[in-house]
Amino acid sequence: MAQLFRRTAAAILSLGSLLLLPGPAVAQDVYPSRPVRIIVSFAPGGGADIMARLLAVPLARELGQPVVVENRAGGGGVIGTEACARAPADGYTLCLGSTTTHSIVPHLQQGLTWDPIRDFTHITNLGFQPNVLAVNPNLPIRTMPELIDWARRNRGAAYGTSGVGTSNHLAGEYLSRQFDLQLNHVAYRGGNLAQQDAAAGQIPMVIDQITAMLPLIQSGRLRPIVVAGSRGRSALLPDVPNITEGTLPDFRVESYQALFAPAGLPPAVVNRIYTAVVNAVNNSDVRQRFVEMGTEPVLNTPAEFSAYLRETSPMYQRLVEISGARVN
Structure with a gap:
């Protein structure tokens, strides 16, 4: 009788131990189990x-x-x-x-x-x-070397972006420093406002994301000079060179x-x-x-x-x- 009692107690203890073990269905849901x-x-x-x-x-x-x-x-x-x-x-x-x-x-x-x-x-x-650097089409600028030459002869020329500290802003600063252009950054409340001012001739150039720039580029109101990225040319503007093509091979502001x-x-x-x-x-x-x-x-x-x-x-x-x- 005592032996039977000991066996029963041992079985109960073993079952209790198993119940306390962290089973995957109890303690941890398979990810994901909710939104x-x-x-x-x-x-x-x-x-x-x-x-x-x-x-x-x-x-x-x-x-x-x-x-x-x-x-x-x-x-x-x-x-x-x-x-x-x-x-x-x-x-x-x-x-x-x-x-x-x-x-x-x-x-x-x-x-x-x-x-x-x-x-x-x-x-x-x-x-x-990728960002695009574009200019007012009335300027005598069609290539990056022409832009650099023009900017050196027009110290303090402005470029517009969607705001301080954006990738567009830093891309402009990087370009200005690399070629000693002394460009003047003008921060707008939105990239569309900068684009509109560049198209109207209020500022000579603008840097913004490619899709945001496409309508004014396609309508001829802005002239794209370079795509500012390190991944080659964009399928949206295949005829526009990438800035790494000779100008800044190590450009990484993306x-x-x-x-x-x-x-x-x-x-x-x-x-x-x-x-x-x-x-x-x-x-x-x-x-x-x-x-x-x-x-x-x-x-x-x-x-x-x-x-x-x-x-x-x-x-x-x-x-x-x-x-x-x-x-x-």
């Missing part, structure tokens, strides 16, 4: 918002869960970026970051509570959006849109998200839609993207210092 959100740090209707919404639909199919775009605009992208950095690292909060939020603002603005390298998991660079998550995301979840994003872009019309927006898809691996951010960070820091731009 995923993508924070966009800018207002609805902009380029980042459009890209996020284009991606969300096929990404939801790949993940098997809804993907919701949440706009958290304000502070030049700081508010939404901080919300992403402070979210749980569980894969259910992603964010669309850019050259502005993750390469420029950290060197431009004091008092940030997050670091673009330390406080984020770098998923992938969705694509580069506008990117990329996918981030809070730091500490488990490697298995990182791989799941990255694979789903690549499939979402390549197995749908999203890639073509990106190209039509002037975006050159990249989709590099998390390791490659992280290396890119670390490599280019010192360059952006120097350019911000050179520009004299500062936001307190």
